Amino acid sequence: MCDQGCGLEVSVEDGQPVRIKGSKRHPYNKGWLCTKGRAGLDLFHSPQRLSSPMIRREGDLVSVQWEEALDFAAERLGRLRDQYGPESLAIYRGEGIGHQEIKYYMKRFANVYRTPNFIGVGSLCHFSKTLAENLTYGAGTGPDIDNTRFLMIWGGNPFSSHEPVVPGEISRLKKRGGKIAVVDPRRTETASKADHHLPVKPGRDEILALNMLHVILKEDLWDKSFTDKWVQGFHGFCEKVREDGFSPENGEAMTGIMPDLVRQVARSYATTRPACIYLGNGLEHHSNGVNTMRLLSIMKAITGNLDIRGGEIITPMPKLRDMNMPLPQPSIPPVGSQEFPLFCKMRREGHVLAVPDAVLEGRPYPIRGMIIGGGNASMEWPNSIRVREALRKLEFLLVIDVVRSPDCAYADVVLPACTYLERDEHRVNADHCFHQISLRRRVVEPVYGLPDQMIWARLAKHMGFEKYFPWKTCQEGIDYILGDIGVSYEDLISQGGIYEYGKREYKKYEQKGFPTPTGKVEIYSERLKDFGYDPFPIREDVLEPFQESGEFPLFLTTGANVPYFVHWQYHYISKFRKMVPEPVFEIHPETAAQYGLSDGEMAQVNTLHGKIQLKAHVTPGIRQDTINIPQGWEEANANELTSEEDADPISGFPNLKSLRCRIQSGPH
Numbered sequence: 111m112c113d114q115g116c117g118l119e120v121s122v123e124d125g126q127p128v129r130i131k132g133s134k135r136h137p138y139n140k141g142w143l144c145t146k147g148r149a150g151l152d153l154f155h156s157p158q159r160l161s162s163p164m165i166r167r168e169g170d171l172v173s174v175q176w177e178e179a180l181d182f183a184a185e186r187l188g189r190l191r192d193q194y195g196p197e198s199l200a201i202y203r204g205e206g207i208g209h210q211e212i213k214y215y216m217k218r219f220a221n222v223y224r225t226p227n228f229i230g231v232g233s234l235c236h237f238s239k240t241l242a243e244n245l246t247y248g249a250g251t252g253p254d255i256d257n258t259r260f261l262m263i264w265g266g267n268p269f270s271s272h273e274p275v276v277p278g279e280i281s282r283l284k285k286r287g288g289k290i291a292v293v294d295p296r297r298t299e300t301a302s303k304a305d306h307h308l309p310v311k312p313g314r315d316e317i318l319a320l321n322m323l324h325v326i327l328k329e330d331l332w333d334k335s336f337t338d339k340w341v342q343g344f345h346g347f348c349e350k351v352r353e354d355g356f357s358p359e360n361g362e363a364m365t366g367i368m369p370d371l372v373r374q375v376a377r378s379y380a381t382t383r384p385a386c387i388y389l390g391n392g393l394e395h396h397s398n399g400v401n402t403m404r405l406l407s408i409m410k411a412i413t414g415n416l417d418i419r420g421g422e423i424i425t426p427m428p429k430l431r432d433m434n435m436p437l438p439q440p441s442i443p444p445v446g447s448q449e450f451p452l453f454c455k456m457r458r459e460g461h462v463l464a465v466p467d468a469v470l471e472g473r474p475y476p477i478r479g480m481i482i483g484g485g486n487a488s489m490e491w492p493n494s495i496r497v498r499e500a501l502r503k504l505e506f507l508l509v510i511d512v513v514r515s516p517d518c519a520y521a522d523v524v525l526p527a528c529t530y531l532e533r534d535e536h537r538v539n540a541d542h543c544f545h546q547i548s549l550r551r552r553v554v555e556p557v558y559g560l561p562d563q564m565i566w567a568r569l570a571k572h573m574g575f576e577k578y579f580p581w582k583t584c585q586e587g588i589d590y591i592l593g594d595i596g597v598s599y600e601d602l603i604s605q606g607g608i609y610e611y612g613k614r615e616y617k618k619y620e621q622k623g624f625p626t627p628t629g630k631v632e633i634y635s636e637r638l639k640d641f642g643y644d645p646f647p648i649r650e651d652v653l654e655p656f657q658e659s660g661e662f663p664l665f666l667t668t669g670a671n672v673p674y675f676v677h678w679q680y681h682y683i684s685k686f687r688k689m690v691p692e693p694v695f696e697i698h699p700e701t702a703a704q705y706g707l708s709d710g711e712m713a714q715v716n717t718l719h720g721k722i723q724l725k726a727h728v729t730p731g732i733r734q735d736t737i738n739i740p741q742g743w744e745e746a747n748a749n750e751l752t753s754e755e756d757a758d759p760i761s762g763f764p765n766l767k768s769l770r771c772r773i774q775s776g777p778h
């Protein structure tokens with residue numbers, strides 16, 4: 111039910127799945143399942159599931175047969191391409207379909223259609239971290255918590271977000287005497303288990319990282335044997351960060367963290383080997399997210415923790431067949447490539463933040479049609495009010511989903527996808543530091559809908575693209591994708607659903623160098639310079655104080671997870687709604703008293719961009735100058751308070767976690 115890809119065992123009786131449990135043989139979750147995983151049957155049986163394709167007629171969505179819906183969609187997509195050019199279609203891939211196999215089909219469809227505007231949820235989530243690490247080492251890393259001695263969790267709350275394995279790893283680390291530091295404006299479940307909690311002011315993580323680096327460099331705590339050989343640009347960086355301006359004492363007013371605590375944590379991190387840092391998505395959603403994560407990537411490297419047991423593991427991907435090949439890439443640049451050129455080049459995609467402008471204002475060129483697969487743009491994207499305006503203006507919108515998502519309200523055609531219990535799919539587990547490909551086997555034939563892969567293949571057939579989508583089943587598609595490594599669907603089954611394509615090795619850079627242009631860890635990045643960005647990770651104006659705002663005196667963080675939901679997903683599962691019946695915002699007791707607000711009382715939250723109403727949850731577990739609003743609630747949509755302004759200039763990730771706001775108590 112999320113992209114973690116936990117191993118499951120499903121019992122089937124009379125053609126129906128009746129029990130789901132975690133697979134003890136799966137190396138990742140080892141039998142454990144989260145609340146959502148245990149509710150797989152609730153999704154399977156959900157009355158919210160789409161049971162048939164629908165076409166909008168006289169304002170209403172009405173059920174039709176597959177052939178009619180596909181013919182209708184193909185005719186409209188063909189007309190769009192002929193009238194306005196293929197670039198007038200954007201295809202959006204949401205979180206709901208994961209980040210692997212189904213995405214390949216969607217991107218292939220975009221290429222055959224010849225639109226450059228394949229756009230993914232990677233413009234909003236997770237890729238900013240990957241981008242920062244790629245710019246610094248040429249590869250992403252994963253923390254080896256099970257073998258570490260010191261763990262820093264920065265901007266993440268794995269006890270509550272969809273991270274099934276990390277909580278167990280943290281508990282084991284504590285049992286064997288390891289130490290944990292958590293950086294988060296909220297005293298989360300994870301922070302409450304830590305040895306040190308650093309409740310940083312929202313958006314000041316960059317300064318805090320520099321303050322820690324100052325301690326490490328000033329006190330000669332870095333790994334000189336590593337930096338001498340493997341770090342390019344270290345000397346200039348070291349000189350700069352040692353300046354007094356970056357001391358924890360100077361940073362205190364900006365970060366809100368006592369200098370002694372910063373010094374203690376920096377020393378412990380740098381002198382305990384091995385150590386690792388868990389970079390949470392909370393770091394990504396600020397206007398300085400990539401720079402902050404570049405600094406933390408540098409901290410991992412100069413302390414000698416890269417690619418060692420218990421440190422930061424680099425896991426190579428297997429050589430899968432690229433479904434985009436041998437198709438030529440579209441020649442027109444995607445939307446977003448002017449604003450975020452490096453992001454679009456690295457991902458070979460457009461950017462979400464550029465879509466509303468393209469639809470509403472025709473900038474840089476008009477987008478007039480969209481296909482949304484497993485996503486929910488009207489709530490997931492920042493500035494929901496403007497996004498909804500854009501969705502309403504589209505000449506054609508096709509939504510593919512398992513359930514009737516809020517985006518269906520704007521759709522001309524809706525196609526039902528089946529659940530993961532009804533489709534075959536492979537998954538590479540490199541992001542969990544395993545050299546493994548696992549198979550998710552369908553346990554029953556689709557009750558409703560089709561596997562997403564086959565929806566794209568059938569739509570392609572109706573468009574006349576059949577020769578590019580020869581796969582009649584998901585199994586054939588898997589055989590194609592894994593063909594170059596000589597593994598088939600049947601091989602995966604015969605090996606118990608898990609195929610190992612390699613073994614973990616450490617310090618791989620000693621053989622081949624790092625996969626960067628210089629072969630080293632790059633503090634100074636020529637690649638950033640080539641795209642017009644500052645190549646040095648310390649911004650000129652980094653020490654300038656944030657603009658204070660009398661009108662909006664509080665910080666607002668949005669989007670923190672609760673264990674039951676992933677954004678809007680699963681809000682429709684009734685047992686989860688009993689656990690969390692309504693949205694509430696967190697506010698510190700002293701701040702609540704200042705506003706005359708009691709626990710459970712309704713209040714209005716305003717930002718420059720919008721306002722919503724929801725109840726207060728008064729808790730000491732948050733900074734006094736900050737409130738926190740969860741995401742994914744239709745009745746109080748946090749993205750009505752956010753905007754595309756103030757996005758990170760490199761990744762284009764919106765600022766969702768260091769906004770300014772004000773509150774007014776009582777209903778409005």
Ligand code: SF4
Pocket residue numbers: 111112113114115116139142143144145146147148272273274
């Ligand atoms: S984390 Fe939970 S929802 Fe995600 S795959 Fe694992 S069990 Fe399923």
